[in-house]
Amino acid sequence: MKTAICPGSFDPVTYGHIDIIKRAAKIFDKVIVGVLVNVEKKPWFTIEERTDLLKKTVGDIPNVEIEGFDGLLVDFAAERNADVIVKGLRAVSDFEYEFQMALTNSKLNNNIETVFLTTSAENMYLSSSIVKQVGLLGGDIAPFVPECVRDEILQRIGKLNQ
Ligand code: PNS
Numbered sequence: 001m002k003t004a005i006c007p008g009s010f011d012p013v014t015y016g017h018i019d020i021i022k023r024a025a026k027i028f029d030k031v032i033v034g035v036l037v038n039v040e041k042k043p044w045f046t047i048e049e050r051t052d053l054l055k056k057t058v059g060d061i062p063n064v065e066i067e068g069f070d071g072l073l074v075d076f077a078a079e080r081n082a083d084v085i086v087k088g089l090r091a092v093s094d095f096e097y098e099f100q101m102a103l104t105n106s107k108l109n110n111n112i113e114t115v116f117l118t119t120s121a122e123n124m125y126l127s128s129s130i131v132k133q134v135g136l137l138g139g140d141i142a143p144f145v146p147e148c149v150r151d152e153i154l155q156r157i158g159k160l161n162q
């Protein structure tokens with residue numbers, strides 16, 4: 001039985017994340033989506049809110065679990081007996097940062113491998129930050145996120161504009 005962790009900030013989840021999670025769920029017996037803290041980002045949503053949105057969007061996939069964690073990714077992976085960390089790679093620009101994280105994580109715990117899935121062509125440009133930016137500037141974000149996520153973003157923007 002192989003367990004994979006799909007880690008990320010998911011602030012909030014986009015169709016790009018959903019694609020990677022669904023594909024990982026076809027490859028591994030169990031996929032644990034880990035909502036983690038990226039100290040380099042200032043999130044819009046709390047870990048609990050991000051976890052709830054993931055539960056609404058991918059929570060119905062039988063071998064997928066969703067959980068928040070505020071420590072190191074390798075500690076989360078070890079606690080959950082995961083074999084593999086799965087990350088999506090969009091473009092060359094992702095590579096250096098992801099490579100650095102993968103090497104650091106393997107130094108911290110060399111029992112856990114990092115595996116990269118190439119993103120689907122239609123999601124190459126997609127990121128949570130871009131979606132939030134488009135929403136903030138009044139653009140249509142429906143092509144990028146499920147309806148429940150769009151509603152949360154729009155509600156948050158309403159709050160931000162108050
Ligand atoms: O979606 P993101 O922001 O690219 O995901 C990055 C994330 C959250 C996976 C990364 O920042 C992370 O692993 N955070 C947990 C803390 C940790 O282990 N940091 C060291 C990573 S080398």
